[in-house]
Amino acid sequence: MSEHCRIAGTVRHSSVDGPGVRFVVFFQGCPHHCPGCQNPETWDPEGGGETPVEDLVEQMRATRYLDGITLSGGDPLLQPRAVTALADAAHEKGLSVWCYTGWTFEALMQGAAGEAALQALGHIDVLVDGPFVQDLLSRDHIFRGSSNQRLIDVPASLASGQAVMASVW
Numbered sequence: 597m598s599e600h601c602r603i604a605g606t607v608r609h610s611s612v613d614g615p616g617v618r619f620v621v622f623f624q625g626c627p628h629h630c631p632g633c634q635n636p637e638t639w640d641p642e643g644g645g646e647t648p649v650e651d652l653v654e655q656m657r658a659t660r661y662l663d664g665i666t667l668s669g670g671d672p673l674l675q676p677r678a679v680t681a682l683a684d685a686a687h688e689k690g691l692s693v694w695c696y697t698g699w700t701f702e703a704l705m706q707g708a709a710g711e712a713a714l715q716a717l718g719h720i721d722v723l724v725d726g727p728f729v730q731d732l733l734s735r736d737h738i739f740r741g742s743s744n745q746r747l748i749d750v751p752a753s754l755a756s757g758q759a760v761m762a763s764v765w
């Protein structure tokens with residue numbers, strides 16, 4: 597039986613969820629409940645709709661003029677097998693993989709989201725980490741809502757065992 601995941605929706609061509617033009621999957625379910633969250637309708641893990649992961653992969657493969665994919669939400673790392681499948685398919689197509697999460701890189705390394713999420717991390721290029729903090733709302737931090745959130749180079753961070761910032765340009 598094919599793998600399913602629960603999503604709030606997709607955007608085929610986004611220019612606001614990372615550099616270039618990106619295919620975005622908004623995952624359903626988020627345990628962080630940040631005050632001021634822009635997408636509270638994605639919090640309920642039973643909300644949204646169930647979709648075969650393979651259908652999302654096919655949609656992504658069929659979408660032209662992409663630079664990358666972005667996994668957003670909700671928190672994608674609640675569904676690590678879908679994250680891994682989508683990330684691997686994107687890399688096969690030569691696309692970069694960004695992922696937003698409410699956990700910090702350090703918390704993920706300590707197993708806060710479980711072993712499968714930690715494994716999924718190894719398939720991501722850039723992690724935008726940490727909860728949205730209303731008091732740290734910032735328009736100056738591109739692709740992030742608040743200044744505590746970081747753009748993390750995941751391969752370099754996993755290799756060195758500490759968060760290494762991504763140079764996006």
Ligand code: SF4
Pocket residue numbers: 626627628629630633634635636638669670671697698726727728
């Ligand atoms: S982690 Fe993101 S989706 Fe989840 S509550 Fe915080 S801002 Fe909203």
